[in-house]
Structure formats: C-alpha cells, structure tokens
Amino acid sequence: MLGRHTRRAALATAMSGALLVAGCSGAGGGNGGGGGGGDDEGGDRSINVIMVNNPQMVDLQGLTEENFTAETGITVNFTVLPENDVRDRITQEFTSQAGQYDVASISNYEVPFYSENGWLAPLDDYIADDAEFDQDDILEPIAAGLTGEDGSVYAEPFYGESSFLMYRKDVFEQAGLTVPNNPTWQEVADLAARVDNVQPGMRGICLRGQPGWGQVFAPLTTVVNTFGGTWFEEDWTAKVDAPEFTEATQFYVDLVRAHGEAGAPQAGFTECLNNMTQSQVAMWYDATSAAGSLEAAGSPVAGKIGYAQAPVNRTDASGWLYSWAWGVQEASQNKDDAWEFISWASSQGYEELVGAELGWPRVPAGKRTSTYANPDYQAQAGPFYQATQEAINAADPNDPGVQPRPAPGIQFVAIPEFAAMATEVSQYVSSAIAGQTTVADALGRGQQVAEQQVTQVYQQ
Secondary structure (H helix, E strand, C coil): CCCHHHHHHHHHHHHHHHHHHHCCCCCCCECCCCCCCCHHHCCCCEEEEEEECCHHHHHHHHHHHHHHHHHHCCEEEEEEECHHHHHHHHHHHHHHCCCCCCEEEEECCCHHHHHHCCCECCCHHHHHHCCCCCHHHECHHHHHCCECCCCCECCEEEEEECEEEEEEHHHHHHHCCCCCCCCEHHHHHHHHHHHCCCCCCCECCECCCCCCCCCCHHHHHHHHHHCCCCCECCCCCECCCCHHHHHHHHHHHHHHHHHCCCCHHHCCHHHHHHHHHCCCECEEEEEHHHHHHHCCCCCCCCCCEEEEECCECCCCCCCCCEEEEEEEECCCCCHHHHHHHHHHHCCHHHHHHHHHHCCHHHCCCCCEHHHHCCHHHHHHCCCCHHHHHHHHHHCCCCCCCCCCCCCCCCCCCCCCHHHHHHHHHHHHHHHHHCCCCCHHHHHHHHHHHHHHHHHHHHCC
16 A cells, blocks of 8 residues: 555546546536635625536525525525536646635545545534534434545535435336335346336336446446445455456446437436436436435426335445535635535525425435434425435445455545546446447456556555
C-alpha cells in the first residue's frame, strides 16, 4: 500500500486521469458564473451550485427562490447537468480548485479522497453552531460515508439510497405471477421472459446499459458481487476477466438483450425511469430513490408498483449504498452562505416543505431517522419506505461479496482510480449489450485496464 504522502500525489494524478478518460463536459444547464459576489465584496449575496439533474434536484431548483432566497436573501445560481456530464465538470472543478462553484452534488464515492486532498471544506464548525440542523438525525450508514479519515464531516446528504427491484403489480397479476420479496437473479430472469409483451410493447425489465462508472456499472457491479465476483482481490490482483465476473456480466448482458428495454446501450437511470413511468417495461432494478418519482401525484403508474429487495445469487443481500450529498469547495469564497444553503436543503424542514408543496413521495428521503418516523411520510410513501429502509440497513460497503476486498464500496471501489477505469470498461460492456463485441472480449480488455490503472499502482 502507498504511504500517505505518496498517496496524496497519486490521488491528484488519478483524478486528472479520470478527466482524460471520461472527457470534460462543455454543456451547461442553468447559470454558471464566477464566485458569486459573496458577503466579503459587500454586494448581493449569491452562491453557485452545480448538481445532477435527478428529479429531486429539479424539485429543489424550483423551490429555492420562493423559499430559501426569500428568507435569506441569498441567490442560488444552479448549473444542472446529466450524471456523466456533472461528474466530469465537478472533477475538473475540484481538482483545479477553480472556485467557480461553491457547492457541488458529490457522493460517498468522492468524499474520502476529495477530503484527503484538501478539496472539500470541513463542515464540523458549521454543524456545531447550527443546532437546528441536527446531525444526529442523519442515518448512520449515510453519515459514515460522508466522513473523512480524520473524523470530520465533509458533506451533508440531500438524499440516500440503496437499490431494489420495482415491478408492475397489475401486470404480474394479469399474468398470474408472483414476485418474491427476496428474489434470486434467476427468478427475475425467468419472470422477465414470462411478462415480455404481456401488454403490447412492454418489455420484461429495464437495466442500465449506458456507459459510465455510475451508469451501467452501478447495477452491474452489484450483480458481480452476488455472483461471487470482484474487481480486485484483497492484494489488488485484478479479477475483471475471472469466471465469476464473466458469468455475472454475461447474465446481465443476455438478460437485457433478450428481455430489456429498447435502446438499452444508451439507457441510464433517467431513461429507465421514463420507461417504467410510461409502461414500457414491467420491472426495473435500480435506485430506491426512484420510487418517489414513480409514486408521485400525477404519475401514471402511482399505486401500481411493487417493491422487492435487490436480487441475489450467492449473497444474502446485494443492494448498493449511495448518497447524493452537498460538498463545499475549499476554494469557495462564500462558505458561510454555502453552508446556509446546505443546512436548508438537507434539513427536516425542507422535507416538510416538499411534502406540503409537492407531496411526501417526492421528499428526498433516505437520510434522516425522523423522516421514517413521520406519520405523514409513512402514509403517503407506504408502498416503498419500508423496503427502502430495509435495503439501506442491509447494505454493507465493507463486505459486499463473498471474498475480502482491498477497499470499501458496493457498486464502486472506493479509490480515485475507479472512475476512470470503470468508465473505460463500461464502454466495452455497453458495446457487448449492443451486440458489437462479446462479453469475453469486453472483459479481456477490461482486465488490461484494471491491471494498468490500479494493480500496478497498489501492488508496490
């Protein structure tokens, strides 16, 4: 293992490499701008926030001006981008410490090495001075992932999630079929085949196929784990082309090609959400946070969805653990105003605002104990809130498979090199889903990438 000082240099190099592999987005959605003219300039108070375009963030954007800005006088300039694009832009911003954005939607994947490299501002003093925020109310598995090795808190969750299987109860009833609460992957594949075209044009299942370490490899790595595979053995030996990794990937590719959504090689979270909402698929394995959109007022499938735990093969559970969270760039000149925004956006009060204005199913949940004890939330999120709690509590980032791992993580390996490596390998897997290459060839190339980008670095 690398020493601490050598490790810090390797972190910066790895993150710069991630930009070269994944590419830098040049498109913006919303206002960019500079430092925001903070208090120290004596002008109007404003901050710049960059975030992923998931439904919960879009809701936040719509509620900010009439609530947060009206109360605090702080204008929030949002840049909202698709997942792959926002990851690239945030990586570029934080590695360079350009200071253009004060707050960014990051995750428990980035926090360990962003904080170690000094790219994130610690939040402990703000938390200590903000009794209303109630840090103790944050779910322990979520809070742990946003805490640095030094014990400081470096990000606050906007919402947390695991993964589970979502399915159309009415479709399965029509077909005379039952989805187990704890299904195996083989049971899911069999069910997908039997409900294909039960309703005209409806496919059996939606599974992400879009390239990206946070796209196709988010669900696929959980399949690899439960099939007995791993990206790396405990000594950092790469196992991307091992029999277990190959079996899991072949299963996934075969399932989505045979019974998956149209355009699977380009389908990510957003596309699968649309497919499920528009009755184009009967099942979907993905993030628990998707349930709020499916059950929201006005959703054509509200009340029609059932929820089962993440499918397994050789493990007892396989759901991932993830949180979209708010981090403050160390280079920000507006840290006080940035915290005021985070304190509002991640608060229990904000959840109550969403519940009142938009309906409780759309609350960015999965982060606070108080949410799951709230009778209003329980009443309106009844179809999925207990399944979400169960999935989050069952997730174990330190033991997600059948063998010891060299680093924590369920749907990712918690090292900075993983983003670039998995993004490149995902392109080969997506090509296999498109029928342009074989799984064996895709993972053979992936093994070479893993050995070059990770094994050679860590086996020193």
